[in-house]
Amino acid sequence: MKKETKLMISDFSIIFIALVLLLVTGRPDFVVLGAYFLLAAYFFATKRTNYYYALGVASVFALVWVSAAGQFYDYKNPLLSVLGFKLFPLFAWATGLFCSFLVYEHLARFLKLKKFIAKILVFTLFYISALIISETIGYHYFGIQLVTDYPGLPLCNCIHAPLWFQISYLLMGPVYFAACYLLEKYCKKK
Numbered sequence: 001m002k003k004e005t006k007l008m009i010s011d012f013s014i015i016f017i018a019l020v021l022l023l024v025t026g027r028p029d030f031v032v033l034g035a036y037f038l039l040a041a042y043f044f045a046t047k048r049t050n051y052y053y054a055l056g057v058a059s060v061f062a063l064v065w066v067s068a069a070g071q072f073y074d075y076k077n078p079l080l081s082v083l084g085f086k087l088f089p090l091f092a093w094a095t096g097l098f099c100s101f102l103v104y105e106h107l108a109r110f111l112k113l114k115k116f117i118a119k120i121l122v123f124t125l126f127y128i129s130a131l132i133i134s135e136t137i138g139y140h141y142f143g144i145q146l147v148t149d150y151p152g153l154p155l156c157n158c159i160h161a162p163l164w165f166q167i168s169y170l171l172m173g174p175v176y177f178a179a180c181y182l183l184e185k186y187c188k189k190k
């Protein structure tokens with residue numbers, strides 16, 4: 001079996017284990033917090049420290065987003081926070097963005113994508129699909145619900161927030177991908 005195939009199986013196994021832990025523990029805040037820190041150790045163990053830049057960019061995006069929109073993150077069920085700063089959305093965004101990038105990397109290798117426009121379109125399609133599915137499952141099955149009167153997205157009844165918030169959710173992935181792509185291109189030139 002090729003090394004790339006082994007790593008892909010290993011990567012998907014890590015994501016699957018995190019999902020199983022979510023089901024078993026019922027504590028999404030602990031699972032995303034643990035998954036975030038385990039990812040760093042996992043990429044060190046698999047000698048793929050080149051992914052740290054993508055995890056770092058995801059972390060910066062998450063920190064900026066939660067700092068800017070944090071007042072909307074008031075949950076019906078109590079989740080971890082430190083000095084009023086909500087840890088669940090911070091680590092969920094960082095982990096989710098990064099895992100989207102990781103899955104995309106395997107998908108892009110399979111599809112042999114070369115041009116940036118094709119790459120960002122495939123990533124965006126995958127990201128939005130994964131986001132809506134995870135938000136729908138989180139809302140309806142795990143009770144990850146904001147205290148809000150805003151309507152959710154049609155059909156899936158998730159992401160109950162103002163329109164600008166919903167649009168930001170959908171655009172954050174493509175903007176993150178473009179930032180990672182540009183950072184990688186810039187670093188390769190040096």
